[in-house]
Amino acid sequence: MMDIEKLREDTPACRKVIHFNNAGAALMPDPVYYAVTRYLELERNIGGYEAMEKEEAMLNGFYESAAKLINAHPKEIAFVENATAAWNMAFYSFTFEKGDVVLASRDEYLSNRLAIMQLAKRKGIRMQWIPENTDGTANPEVLHALITDKVKMIALTHMPTNNGLVNPAEEIGAIAEKHQIPYLLDACQSVGHYPLDVKKIKCDFLSTTGRKFLRGPRGTGFLYVKKERLLNMEPVMIDMHSAYLKDHDHYALHDSGKRFETWESSYAGKAGLKAAIDYTNHLGINQIWERVSGLAQKLRAALEAVPGIKVNDLGTLRSGIVTFESEKLPAAQLKEKLYKAKMNVSISQANPLMLESSPSHHPEWIRASVHYYNTEEEIRKFVEFVGGRVS
Numbered sequence: 001m002m003d004i005e006k007l008r009e010d011t012p013a014c015r016k017v018i019h020f021n022n023a024g025a026a027l028m029p030d031p032v033y034y035a036v037t038r039y040l041e042l043e044r045n046i047g048g049y050e051a052m053e054k055e056e057a058m059l060n061g062f063y064e065s066a067a068k069l070i071n072a073h074p075k076e077i078a079f080v081e082n083a084t085a086a087w088n089m090a091f092y093s094f095t096f097e098k099g100d101v102v103l104a105s106r107d108e109y110l111s112n113r114l115a116i117m118q119l120a121k122r123k124g125i126r127m128q129w130i131p132e133n134t135d136g137t138a139n140p141e142v143l144h145a146l147i148t149d150k151v152k153m154i155a156l157t158h159m160p161t162n163n164g165l166v167n168p169a170e171e172i173g174a175i176a177e178k179h180q181i182p183y184l185l186d187a188c189q190s191v192g193h194y195p196l197d198v199k200k201i202k203c204d205f206l207s208t209t210g211r212k213f214l215r216g217p218r219g220t221g222f223l224y225v226k227k228e229r230l231l232n233m234e235p236v237m238i239d240m241h242s243a244y245l246k247d248h249d250h251y252a253l254h255d256s257g258k259r260f261e262t263w264e265s266s267y268a269g270k271a272g273l274k275a276a277i278d279y280t281n282h283l284g285i286n287q288i289w290e291r292v293s294g295l296a297q298k299l300r301a302a303l304e305a306v307p308g309i310k311v312n313d314l315g316t317l318r319s320g321i322v323t324f325e326s327e328k329l330p331a332a333q334l335k336e337k338l339y340k341a342k343m344n345v346s347i348s349q350a351n352p353l354m355l356e357s358s359p360s361h362h363p364e365w366i367r368a369s370v371h372y373y374n375t376e377e378e379i380r381k382f383v384e385f386v387g388g389r390v391s
Contacts, residue, residue, distance in 0.1 A: 002287060007373045018378045020299075021344040023161065023189055023321045023369035026215040028276075035275035036217055039268040052267055059267060062274040063257070066222050069277055069285070070206065071197040076230060078223040078257035079270055083188035084111045086207035086223035089260045090184055091115055091155075092236040098124035100152040105130050105138045105167060107160035109186055110349075116155070130156070130172075136163065136314030140171035147175070153182045159189035162323050162348035162367055164296070165315025166194070173202035182229065188212060188221075192276075193292045193320050193371065195285045204229045210269070213292075213320070213371065216276035220269040225257055235260050283372070291372040292320040295379065299370060302383040309386065312365055323348055323365045329389060331364040337389050338366075343382055 008014040010029040019027050042051040052059065063074035080086045092115070096102075102116050106129050116127045131142040138156060154176045158169050169185055176183035185203040187196060192213030198206055206224040210216030225233070234253070235242060241263035243251045253259040280288065299322050303309050308327045326334055331347045338345055348367040368382070 002283065002291060002372060004373065004375065007283075008375075011373050014373060016342065018343040018374075018382055020322075020368040020370055020374065020378075020382065021346050022193075022213055022371040023367060024346045025211040025218060026192075026213055026371055027373070028215055028217065028272075029279055031279055032216060032272050032275045036268045036272035039271040043268070048267075055267070055271065058274070059270055062270055062277075065274050065277040065281065066224075068281055069191070069196070070224060071199055072224050073227065075256035076224055076227055078225065078260035079265060079273070080221050080223055080261065081219050081265065081269075082221045083186065083207050083209035086209075086221050087112055087184070087186055087205075088115055089223055089235065090205040090207065090225065091153075092119075093233050093260075094153065094182065096123050096125045096152060099150055100125045101148070101150045102127050102153045102155055103130050103143070103146055103151055104128070104155040105157050105160075106132060107136075107163065107165070107167070108155060108157050109161065109188070112155060112157070112186060125152075126150075130154075135316050136165050137316070138167045138172060140168055140175055143172065143175055147179050147181070151179075151181055153184060155184045155186070157186040159187075159194070159319045159321065161189065162312075162321070162365060163315070164300075164313030164318040164321050164323060166190070166317045166319050167315075169201045169203070173200075176204075177202045189319065189321065192280055192288075193285075194289050198224055198226070210273040210276060214273070214276045214280060215371075217266075217269050217272040219266055220273040222273070223257065223260055225260065230257065230259070231255065233259075237262075239263050288372050292370060293318070295370040295372075295374055295376070296320045296322055298376060299368060299379050299383070302379060303386065306383060306387040320371065321367060321369045323367050325365050326386075326389075331366050334366055334386070334389060338382075338385065341385055343385065 011027050013027045063077045066077045067074045119125050130138045133139045156172050158167055183203045184205040187206050188209045191208040204226045210220030211218045239262050242259045243253045246252050300311050303324050304311050311324045335347055345366050345368045348365050
């Protein structure tokens with residue numbers, strides 16, 4: 001059982017704010033903060049290269065920690081600066097030809113969608129939406145009918161940014177494996193609060209960030225690339241870290257995820273992300289998911305009981321992300337009132353595809369995302385405040 005009081009002691013900001021913005025950037029616990037500042041202090045005192053050499057074993061331990069979290073091999077992990085960089089490194093390194101099709105979820109992150117659109121413009125590939133179930137999740141059964149020899153990739157956002165649903169990653173993975181289609185999973189919202197096993201999901205690539213539910217520092221993330229894919233992929237860009245000279249005219253890529261990295265990166269950030277992952281692994285991802293999903297369901301139920309509030313979440317299985325709107329108060333105004341009351345949320349753009357079919361929806365929603373260090377008492381105070389402002 002989690003010691004919530006201890007977890008909140010590790011998180012000094014809990015004494016100052018009600019932080020329901022964990023899908024944006026979660027509050028950093030003390031062990032992560034100290035890992036970053038300790039490393040920076042070392043760089044300050046002995047030099048950047050010297051700090052790297054002194055802490056080589058710890059920094060290399062990052063790959064083991066990340067691999068443990070998602071049941072991968074350390075050589076299948078690359079440290080990158082954010083989830084978008086991770087996703088793009090996998091996507092743009094893949095070889096596409098004119099007429100190739102990328103099957104993507106309708107809730108695909110905007111950055112991912114833009115990348116697909118760019119290659120549609122550059123190379124003539126096509127993007128096709130994966131049909132949805134009645135609950136809004138990607139439909140694996142109907143997906144079968146879309147598979148042709150032109151489909152060269154399946155891209156799925158595991159947990160969309162703004163509607164609470166959890167897409168069936170394992171079911172989609174089984175289809176991708178059956179047809180031997182590369183499968184790219186955006187897990188930036190699920191890593192850190194939902195159990196992930198890349199062997200069960202059968203994804204070829206997984207991208208994530210450190211700042212969200214992992215509670216790591218900003219400017220950090222990692223990419224998973226399945227070994228069988230990794231060894232046959234040429235990264236979109238390389239340098240002296242990802243590759244080495246074999247002779248005057250030839251180079252070779254490293255046989256690990258490091259081929260997707262670059263020489264210069266934030267080593268303090270890497271130390272902090274390792275500490276964040278270790279913190280998560282120590283608590284246990286199954287216990288984290290049970291706590292977060294339970295709190296989110298309590299928040300949804302309480303908000304649904306408030307007159308004038310509409311909860312917009314989809315899916316049967318729902319994440320720690322809760323999105324809602326007020327019939328009387330624009331999202332920006334409500335967010336500002338919450339902020340002044342020391343309650344952190346964010347504003348999320350409604351899915352433009354949903355807006356096309358439901359023009360009555362507001363273009364912006366309040367996104368309140370909980371984590372295990374939040375409490376039922378915080379939910380009560382939050383809902384009481386929201387109710388008082390929209391009544």
